[in-house]
Amino acid sequence: MVNLESFFASVKLPSMSEVAHALIQTLSDDDTSVPQVRDLIAKDPALSAKLLRLANSAQFGLPRGVGTLDDAITMVGMSKVRTLALGACLSESFPNLPDLDRKEFWRSSMACAGYAQWLANRLGIDGQLAWLTGMMLRLGELLIAQADPATLREIEKLPHLPGVRWQREQRLIGFTEGQITAELARRWNFPMQMVQALQRSADPITEQAFSRLGAVMHLAGLLAETENAGPDTVDSLPAEVIAALGLDADWLRTRFPDTSTFLDVTT
Known part of the structure; x- marks a missing residue:
């Protein structure tokens, strides 16, 4: 590694x-x-x-x-x-990469952005900053694809349950796409709040300094990876992250967003 x-x-x-x-x-x-x-x-x-x-x-x-x-x-x-x-x-x-479904990649990224903004608005966090951070979360995977296509294929192989990709990245290369994106964001001079949130997105609870935006990224990333996500999906989200953010599971279920309303800047 x-x-x-x-x-x-x-x-x-x-x-x-x-x-x-x-x-x-x-x-x-x-x-x-x-x-x-x-x-x-x-x-x-x-x-x-x-x-x-x-x-x-x-x-x-x-x-x-x-x-x-x-x-x-x-x-x-x-x-x-x-x-x-x-x-x-x-x-x-970012260029097209042969080992990654570009359409699905950006669909997931736009969904993550939309979910992140929804959660951030509820928590009084800057919704626009959350949207942009959510959109960027998976960019690190594009660099993994460039560096080692074989590793990317292993990361992306099916079955592909929510959160599994982060575990595979950690096991195969020693860090996650969010940590790679965080370093990219740092080099591009994005605000430190975004950098820290990306760094902590895969495991926001065990990090020394809790990042509310990082925890939002964690939940948004899981939701974006869930096929046909809906109100019932809330039950599969990590309760400790929901509690750490002070969110109410019942509110999440009753106010679950319609993804067809999410913006898509990639088309």
């Missing part, structure tokens, strides 16, 4: 656009203004068009059409537009 430093020395990091890097910097800047975000996104016409298409989608249900970035930011909110822009940039930064 190798350590994370050696692992990263063996892979080629995906290239992030100049716009994406600039948007990442604004995540840690409380003084970021609407014109700053608008002007950054406007530098990428394809990204701008994609965001306008998303803003006009049924998931937002806006009362009128959105024709400009200014309209999108006014009607959807700067934080959400920025998060969606970063999500779109990230999904396009």
Whole structure:
């Protein structure tokens, strides 16, 4: 087994656009203004068009059409537009890999993002930050695929029950996809809150410093991996993580989200 430093020395990091890097910097800047975000996104016409298409989608249900970035930011909110822009940039930064079903990978990632935002909103955690962190959770697996395709095939083999992939990663390479993504996020200068949550996502309870966002990632990741997840799925979630977050299982069952309402920035 190798350590994370050696692992990263063996892979080629995906290239992030100049716009994406600039948007990442604004995540840690409380003084970021609407014109700053608008002007950054406007530098990428394809990204701008994609965001306008998303803003006009049924998931937002806006009362009128959105024709400009200014309209999108006014009607959807700067934080959400920025998060969606970063999500779109990230999904396009990684190449197709022969040993991974790209469509299923991003479906799972979008589901994880949606569940993470749902849980975060209930807990008073920044929902946009949770959405982006949830979307990124599995990115480390794309680097595993690049470094060692044979190991990826072993990790992905069926049966594939929720949480099993993390166990296989830990056994085969010594760390999880979340820990790899955390290091990637650190190198890309994402906020430390996101880095720590990703580091602790596979095992949030036994980590020395409890991360509420990390525990949210744990639950969201399990839900995203559950086929046909619904209210009854709550019974299979780890009770100790639910308790540590102060969530109520009955509330989770009665307010379980409809995944068809989750946004997808990868299409």
